[in-house]
Amino acid sequence: MEPKISLCMIVKNEEQNIRRCLKSVAGAVDEIIVVDTGSTDATAEIAREYRARVHFFPWNDNFSDARNASLDLASGDWILFLDADEELAAGSGEALRRLAGGDAVDGYFVQIINYLGSEGYLEPCADLVFRLFRNHKDYRFRGSIHEQIVDVILEKNNRARYRAAEEIVILHYGYLDRQIAEKGKIDRNLTLLKRELAATPGNRLLRYHYGVELYRAKKYKEAAEQLLQAAQGIDPQTIYLPKLLRHIVLSCYAACEYAPALDIIRQGLELFPHYADLYYYGGMICFDRGEYGRAVEFFQQALATPGQPVYFASFYGVRGFRACYQLGRLAEMFLNEDEAMRYYVLSLRDNPSFLPALESIIRLLRPREEPAYAKKCLEQLCDFCSPGAALLLGRMFFQQQAYVPALEYLERGATEGNPDGEISLYRAVCLAQQRRFLEALRILDSFHPAQPLYPLARMNQLLCFWWQGKQRKAKDLAKELFALGLSPDTETVVTLLIGTPGKGKPEAAPGEGGMALLLDILARTLDLGENELASRLLEGLTTDCRRQNAVAVGRIYHRYGYLDAAEHYLEIDRHEHPDCAETLSLLAEIKEKRQEYLAAVELYQRALAVDPGKPQHYMRLIRLYEKMRQSIIQKAEQIFPGPDDAHKILQEAAEK
Amino acid sequence: MNPDITLVMIVRDEEATLPRCLESVKGAVDEIVIVDTGSKDRTVETACRYTPGVYHYPWDGDFAAARNFALARANGGWILSLDADEELDPASGDLRALTGNKDGYEAYFLPLYNRAQGDGSPGQYHYVLRFFRNGCGYRFQGSIHEQVVVAYPEKTGVAAGPLIRHHTGGGRERNRKRGRNLKLLQRAAGELPAPFRQYYLGVEWLALGRPERALPCFEQALRQLTDAQLLFRLPALHHLLSCLTHLNRLDEAICLCLEECRRYPFYSDVLFAGGLLLETKGEYAAAVKWFQEALQCGRPPALFYHLEGTESFLSYFHLGHCYEQMGDHRQASGYYCRALAINPDYIYPLYNLFLLTLVEKGAVGTFECFQRAGYLSGLKQSALLADLFFEAGYPGLAAACLEAHGDSLSAPLRQHPARFHLYAGRPEQALLLFGRLAIAGGDPSSVTDEVVALILNRDFTAARSRALSLWRRPDGRSEALAQLVLISLLENGHSGLRPEKNREATVVRTVLTVVEYCLRALSTADGETARYRQLTERAVEWLTGLSPASCAALRCYLLDRAGAAGKLAMLKFGPAGGFWPCPAGRP
Incomplete structure (x- = not known):
């Protein structure tokens, strides 16, 4: 006769989740027992819809008591227990039936996939949990929180046998950001765990759970302490040791205790030399500390590890897209763009939804300077048919100020509804940056005052007029904007735009917010090639303000190729802050572009002296020397065009 | 008692x-007795x-007899x-104090310092019985490496000083002596007990540069010598280790x-x-344990x-080196x-x-x-650091290292402190220091410094006259040419000087x-650097237009400059998993 399977659950206020759970077990179980510990919502009704037997149990701060109550009511041969925020994966029901039919085994560990993150971007984290066992009156849960039954069964039946059944998969949504915030589970768990630990201080597993909960509560230092205590003298064969080590490392890392973290990593790798997570976190720590070379080695080792058994609960992507992404970032620090691109592509291939990799790829393709090439590469890389994907790409191009391809993709994706008008605004900006002012203005006109982006739309209209030199129209719009009510910073900027050049003292000194806006306008102005307008804009600022923001202004001029102006502002900043490595490095780049090589050497050396911690400074210097050597050969070929002997000497020296 | x-x-x-x-x-001594065993040179006249x-003793192949x-x-x-090839270092101890000792000591072991074979490593100390009461039964024994017999160990003390320094002689002379000793040893087969003879044979072979022949001698000596003969057994051990190392039999040495050590x-x-051997093999983690x-x-x-320091600073140094190789810079x-x-005078860790x-x-x-940390308070350390800072490209800091010592010209520097000031952007100060130097015989490179200082100060006439006076010396002519080029470059903006083929290399190098040096000045000086830039450009x-x-x-x-930058980067970041676009330093 077919064995009977009972699903036992304890719930409280799970109307959002329970339907999904009960739907998933249809046909896989013969009876459903739901013990409700005090719901005030529709949980019980929904359960009854699925013909569950609902029983009320007054909550007494003890999970085991509640679960055991559900076991008392079960009449099946086998018990499966789930939580309301879980569901049985498709196809697992069949495996469930099959395994329950077997003789030799008394309990099964099944696979659970914990989803982390938020809706729209879920990351799975697999693990092994004990959820299926033979029903017997002596088999009851123990422990007020993180209730255990595995040991109990072994105590009552020392011939009990367990097995892993990874073909049965449970999907768990309880760790999603939204879920955790809503429930305040963490504080409740912390209290219970603390109490239970006080009663049984020797319970390692419990202390482990306590540490993990402290970590989730962001109490990193405490978490590290508890977890380390749990690990003191632990048997290296303990099944949850990998998870424990991982959490120790994470806690120390989050608490910025880097040296202890690295030490645990070292010890952990001695026990588990293929544990990718440890390599990955080692890499992250070294990266944060500026030990870039070691970081690279760690991440490469992470990539090279073979897969680990499920009970290691490896973090998604540490052997794949995450490590690749970090390697890409590191390669960029060494100015090795080829390797960087290679790793970003690998990352994206491993996880096509991993947006940071995509963003970096787009950035490296320099879409503003080479839009056609960038588009071609991307199209080879991935498929962007859907409108949602096109919008995504459009936004990324927009972020890189590559307005031509951005517009293309935004229009491709604009078939979807657009209530906020955000896409329209983007499109208008793209058009304006291509000097298609009429079309831009038409879109901007379509905004109406109720929309939250209305002021921004008007601002952009003002800019269109300003760029076209239509001062009167600009002034009119300015009046409108003032009437709408702007922050004082923004008002200052607008006044600056419509002010008359040369008249009166430069008085504008916007604060941080205003400066951000101003710099944005500056960038777009230079992108349009309106150098004059840009200078006029800046002249309206007080000397102090210009001085304080010199490096930001210099950077923008540099980005758009206005070397003289960039140099001017960067020199101002250098005078203010002679020990700013970034300024020195940018100035050196400018000198290099102008072929003033010796001056560039001088500046790179100074940057290096100030900050010996950045690989790019060394790389720039080494490349500069190579450039200088090349230029000498070129000059020599002009000055000494004679017979081959002359060139032979050059070759000989090169081979030395 | 006669003191x-x-x-x-x-x-x-x-x-x-x-x-x-x-x-x-x-x-330090009141009387000198020298016994000559048949010099053919002017030893006797010198001794007199x-x-x-001064006495004569006809040589009969027996050192002990001669000494007695x-x-x-x-x-x-x-x-x-x-x-004769030793000397006393009276500053390191007082013999007379030893004679007046209240402990009843009648004989003393004194430290003997053997300068190593010119490879810069620290020398070795061991103790030799060289100071003893006359006429109380202390006599020399043994025909070749005569030892004073320790008759009464409880009356024998070990003194920390004065130090006896042993200078190894010149190669040929040394080999001659060693060859003679070898022959004597082989002849004295019957007289010396076997292990001692083997030990001495080994020493002679080692000194002749033949470790493969010394090895079996030391092996036997080590096997047969006992702990009662520590003064011989331990040196035999160290010599054996050194032979094995020379012959690259490192694993055997480690086993030994x-x-x-058990x-x-x-x-x-x-x-x-042991730690040193493991370090040589690259097994740093194991070496660390030994140190x-x-x-x-x-x-x-x-x-x-x-060897002084194995229990302290030397082990610390090698621990540092091992960890450095393992990438743990902290x-x-x-x-x-x-x-x-522990030992500020052992400066290798400072590098x-x-x-x-x-x-x-x-x-x-x-x-x-x-x-x-106080590394700039000692003159020797400050001098080393000044050199290091200059070589690393920071002349200003090099000069600063010497500030506390008042630009001391007696510092054991490789270069003149004036150079530091010159390329720290302070040519006038450099000129002041040059003034203090004896001008007549400056070496060509310091004349170059002086000329550069002068032209940066726009004193072209004085510069030219310095250059020309160097020109008159045949060993300085090429450098003088280079100096004239530099003068012309800064004075006229260009130079038409074309050195002859055989001088070109030195001129270019100068x-x-x-x-x-000017690039170093440009990269670090705080003051006015325009002239340095002009000169460099x-x-x-x-140079580009010359040839x-x-x-x-x-x-x-x-x-080379790229290579130096690459090496620094490698030191800082390690190989970085192959991320350097081209291996640092390669063209």
């Missing part, structure tokens, strides 16, 4: 070294200059025995160390030797052959600091620490850090050196 001290020596053909020895004991007690003959002619209450568990020298064990030992008892730096704290700190904290950070232009060879030299120079 007078008599120096007793036997000599043959030692006219070159004898004066140094005798000068060193002036005032220092003492009337000398002893018989000594009148002092105490005897000091030296060889393992055995011996026998002498607190003997730091063996633990240190840490060595640190746990204190100084071994006096009769143990001991630990490495810590150990280097500890080595320096490594300098580089590590440079890549971690930058140049100014390094200076401040070292200042706080100009490139100035370019390098024009010099590079001139294909000078272009090649210029390219090589830039390649």
